[in-house]
Amino acid sequence: MKKHIVVIAGDGIGQEVTAVGKQVLNRIAEKFGHEFTYDEALIGHVAIEATGNPLPAETIAKSKASDAILFGAVGHPKYDNDPSAKVRPEQGLLGIRKALGLYANLRPIKLFDELLQASSIKPEFLKGADILFFRELTGDVYFGERGRKDEGSTAYDTMIYSRYEVERIAVKAFEAAMTRRKKVCSVDKANVLESSRLWREVVQEVAKRYPDVEVEHQFIDAAAMLLIKDPRRFDVVVTGNLFGDILTDEASQIAGSMGMLASASVGDSTGLYEPIHGSAHDITGKGVANPLASVLSAALMLDISFGLKEEAEAVVNAVDQVLKAGYRTRDIADSNTPADKVLGTQAMGEQLLACL
Amino acid sequence: MKKHIVVIAGDGIGQEVTAVGKQVLNRIAEKFGHEFTYDEALIGHVAIEATGNPLPAETIAKSKASDAILFGAVGHPKYDNDPSAKVRPEQGLLGIRKALGLYANLRPIKLFDELLQASSIKPEFLKGADILFFRELTGDVYFGERGRKDEGSTAYDTMIYSRYEVERIAVKAFEAAMTRRKKVCSVDKANVLESSRLWREVVQEVAKRYPDVEVEHQFIDAAAMLLIKDPRRFDVVVTGNLFGDILTDEASQIAGSMGMLASASVGDSTGLYEPIHGSAHDITGKGVANPLASVLSAALMLDISFGLKEEAEAVVNAVDQVLKAGYRTRDIADSNTPADKVLGTQAMGEQLLACL
Ligand SMILES: [Mg+2]
Ligand SMILES: [Mg+2]
Numbered sequence A, B: 001m002k003k004h005i006v007v008i009a010g011d012g013i014g015q016e017v018t019a020v021g022k023q024v025l026n027r028i029a030e031k032f033g034h035e036f037t038y039d040e041a042l043i044g045h046v047a048i049e050a051t052g053n054p055l056p057a058e059t060i061a062k063s064k065a066s067d068a069i070l071f072g073a074v075g076h077p078k079y080d081n082d083p084s085a086k087v088r089p090e091q092g093l094l095g096i097r098k099a100l101g102l103y104a105n106l107r108p109i110k111l112f113d114e115l116l117q118a119s120s121i122k123p124e125f126l127k128g129a130d131i132l133f134f135r136e137l138t139g140d141v142y143f144g145e146r147g148r149k150d151e152g153s154t155a156y157d158t159m160i161y162s163r164y165e166v167e168r169i170a171v172k173a174f175e176a177a178m179t180r181r182k183k184v185c186s187v188d189k190a191n192v193l194e195s196s197r198l199w200r201e202v203v204q205e206v207a208k209r210y211p212d213v214e215v216e217h218q219f220i221d222a223a224a225m226l227l228i229k230d231p232r233r234f235d236v237v238v239t240g241n242l243f244g245d246i247l248t249d250e251a252s253q254i255a256g257s258m259g260m261l262a263s264a265s266v267g268d269s270t271g272l273y274e275p276i277h278g279s280a281h282d283i284t285g286k287g288v289a290n291p292l293a294s295v296l297s298a299a300l301m302l303d304i305s306f307g308l309k310e311e312a313e314a315v316v317n318a319v320d321q322v323l324k325a326g327y328r329t330r331d332i333a334d335s336n337t338p339a340d341k342v343l344g345t346q347a348m349g350e351q352l353l354a355c356l
Helices: A014-032 A044-051 A057-064 A090-099 A113-118 A163-178 A194-208 A220-229 A241-254 A292-305 A309-324 A345-354 B014-032 B044-051 B057-064 B090-099 B113-118 B163-178 B194-208 B220-229 B241-254 B292-305 B309-324 B345-354
Strands: A002-010 A035-040 A068-073 A102-110 A130-136 A146-149 A154-162 A183-188 A214-219 A236-239 A262-267 A271-275 B002-010 B035-040 B068-073 B102-110 B130-136 B146-149 B154-162 B183-188 B214-219 B236-239 B262-267 B271-275
Touching (some): A002 A014, A014 A035, A014 A292, A102 A241, A102 A292, A163 A194, A194 B154, A214 A220, A309 A345, B002 B014, B002 B057, B014 B035, B014 B068, B044 B090, B068 B292, B113 B309, B130 B163, B163 B194, B183 B241, B220 B236, B220 B241, B262 B292
Parallel strands (some): A002 A035, A002 A068, A183 A214, B002 B035, B002 B068, B183 B214
Antiparallel strands (some): A154 B154, B102 B262, B146 B154, B262 B271
16 A cells, blocks of 8 residues: 655654654554655744744645644744744644644543553553544634623633534544444533534434444533543543543543553544644653654554554554563653663664564 | 521432431531521422422522521432423522522532542542532523524534623632632633633632632643542632533542532522432432431531531531441442441431431
């Protein structure tokens, strides 16, 4: 299989971790007889520094022409202290999502046995948990009309969804469930919200096309509770932009470490694959960043954009093997980790390649 | 101190648990030299059966004339299967909140050492956790304009807050923090929502009046994560109606059991004190309901409505003592609980009274 991948490393540790992600993709290509070609493009702070624009037109053009995007991170501390800055690194990420029509954010929460202890949740509640979140990205209260009235003393936002927005992500969620444990949990607040009642209606309609998938509907407050009480009850979870924002962050804590979590943003064309950790400027350039989330993002790319299930599994298994061999980056090491097993970014990459 | 209390037991186990709550209040009155007088009033399904109205005018009148309300539960399974029913038990609770202007829901999450094991979260993360949530009750997306447009294919809800609504609950939260560990965490989504930016502005203004209180602002997604990662970092948490709905349910799982959680709904007059567990018709009339949440609701009443701190503490200590003595109701018993320590509602009440 021939595929063209754009690497958009972005800011901070983005450079270091995508370098390892790319090495793993190359090894997979070699081992399974594929041909992956690469291009690079700028985004975020590095793009602002080079061009004045967090999302240069060239980056959009290269992305549209590619089969998939391996994404690093955006962000720079200098903007955090200046909320008034009009040009910001994060605009690069929002802009590329919009330019590519990426309406679904996929976040798998799969726990590696070796890291079960890292969470504040008891391992016996976590063992075997394997959840795939679908968070809607283009609608909801993030994009509805907002403003002030009554001379500024009242502020409002509009939570809004249209049928087609719900339908297209529901279809993606049910399709994914068919390849997994065939369960979909749709999360809304339909006992109160009209937008949630529409959400639930459309999900129920889509569900009829997938009679083999078991569907349940949970209210967001109950879901936030059940995610801690019994994470293993969930397979695919599909929800709106706001509730998805909340639940996926909560779920990242179930996994114990942000350093291991990958995500995919997909729509009707090129998909974008990125770790959920940010640019982490405090450790940038020190060679200690955990590359496993970028590697697992590459595995998601193989699976979702290229349909290469076996190759994706090989990557996940390699991650499992290096963890079983006791290797850790600093962020996932604990007091039981021997000093010689604590690896830097590149050394962890080499252990991974040795398992592939 | 002379106080007049209306007991609104309501539906299901409400009758059984408020009976114990009242016994405890009586013992406190006796022991500390107060005079508590009582009245009773109907609400919910029992009110519908007796009068056709889930909130009879007499109930409102008695409540307004009282110093505090000891509330049980509302709800009946017969309505769950009939979503079209126009007259519903829950209307009683919403109606009385409105009639009394109860705009703040207080939910303390305090873990008894003996029950630390009941949560899915590791006890070492929970020990000492003591959080008081303030959830706004009368505004937000629950009460904004909602509807459909584009021939029903688009649905919207309006998230809305006015300054006075934020200010009055912020003041309550800061006042409470002054009597506790002097920390307030305000939760919003000010990086996206205009209503959250107003929320944050007003909380920052109120904060200036309480220079001794340490304030932090968290986004709802981060808060949902931190609540699991490090529950002990929180003292008072104040947030809007929707985010409060989500966080308090999530926090109830931290506590391991709904059967132990009390809440207070307060405004500018009579406060209402209720367990967060519902009417629990599956165990109604069996004498096995856990009365401790009603007893802890009575303790909240003593503290918040009557300012009787020492008396409130005596009740909480009595609960602690019966738990330390090994007594459990069925819902909080586990495989290590000897059969003779598993008590019914009334027997648990007697053990409590023996500790007061
Ligand atoms: Mg988030
Ligand atoms: Mg709730």
